[in-house]
Amino acid sequence: MEPKKRGIMFWILGTLLLLLWISPILASLLTSIKTLEELNEGHYWTLPRTFSVQNYIEAFTVGKFSKYFWNSLVITIPTVLAVLFFSSLNGYVLAKLRFSWNNKLMLLFLAGMLLPFQILLIPVFYLSSQFLHTYDTRFGVVLFHTAFQLGFASFFMRNFVRTIPDGIIEAARIDGCSEWRIYSRMVIPLMKPALAALATLLFTWIWNDYLWSLILIQSDDLKPITSGLQNLKGQWIASYHLQSAGAVIAAVPPVLMFAFLQKHFIRGLTMGAGK
């Protein structure tokens, strides 16, 4: 075949593959904009007669998605900020201070990130309900997520800080800068690309979490959007139009984040994995 024809073949094949790949998404998107009447007539997979946002409005009002959405933000944003702060501090210590525990602590952080969550479930539940009294608060979820994500995040930041030349830090020390000043005035600005990459990963992970809010939050009013979507499925069992709209709403923030910050996200994934 001549190259031009092969190029066209490639794009036809690629497009078909892509359509197949995103067909589950397309199915939910299509159902979410159909009216209940149209679905009741059995027209599930025809083109919609009208474009209806009714299901989305209903998810936000009857399904209480506005509340769930807010809770997800209240849990996700403070967690991301706290992890960024502590992990960058840890990264600096583990990479740049002469400190004999460096490797041991790094292994400790690294081991935690691969744990099966179940081994933590009962003690964390016990800790927050009996001891710290953070059970059934969004703060309790923030606290746990922060602690758990510190494992991966500290390792990630340490690997990045190691690429900063020792020379400039030594020079600042000789000038009499305190370690805190070096960290906050010199290292943080240099860390920006790593912080951005880490932030996008953390945002996605925390926003998407389901298990921990299931364990640590009981009140419906405090639950995040993942639990909200699951509630929607439980309460309106065969209402696929509502469930589809709910799934789209829950997916929008990470998808937007990905659409605008894809480079950071991908860099984060490959930096974290490829070391």
Next chain:
Amino acid sequence: MASFMQKRDHRTAWRFLAPSLLLYGAYVVFPIFFSIYLSVTQWDGLTPAVLPLCYNSEESCFQNFIDLWNDEVFWTSLRNNFYWLIFFSLSAPVGLALALLFHVKSRFASLYKSMFFMPMVFSLVVVGTIWSWFLQPNFGLVEYLLTTLGLLKDGEHFTMMSSDRWATAGLIVAASWPHAAYCMVLYLAGLSNLQKNVIEAAEIEGVTRWQMLWHIVLPMLRPATVIVVIVTMIGALRSFDLVSIMTAGGPANSSNVLALYMYQQTFENFRYGYGAAISVVLFAISLLLILLYLRQTLKDEEARS
């Protein structure tokens, strides 16, 4: 002077690390030991003090584990986790194939790639909701397409997710969807780091495409593959969200997995000791992987320094 500096560094290090270590110790390190302890008790989650089963009693300390051995659901869950381990790994070759296909530089290709990556940022609750609808046995899209193509006869339905033989397969397919996208990302990064001169030399030698892939590209992608394999195995052992959302372990526990079974025993049946014992088994299996991963990381560190 040097030792003074070192001492100062030590003190600063501990001061900087203190809040993190406190949090991490309380929420990650301590729970491991506490869970192991609870696995030899029959805690109900209410009584404040809890003693081991064999304390001043005839019972064996390992009664929970003996009960597990005789628990059919435990074995079904373990078997399903094993299926997950094997078939979930197929996301790696799928991700690799997609990466090889779309490893071209053009504006179109990067748009296509972004679309392929998309499932990766979905919550598993979203994935589960989308796929439950996609595979729904009366009105779902798959059922509709199969009927249209004449693969399902009148009156027949696409009942994969309510079948005790096939539900786990459906779950693994749904889970592999975002995971293959993740593997694709890692492999694309690996492909862009290939040594160009080796590829060019091979092209001049006139090797076939297959030889190029098998003998040159794949060996160079080894670091990406190691990570993909470990992350996939950990993921297979962690599978909870999708099972909980799509089948809740059913029908009749046929698609249950250890992580979900542990949750059900603990928070639905209030058998904390028994739940802890399941989590200890899960932990023991993961420990092998964790140690392998730590060894690999240390090796890489040594190779670098």
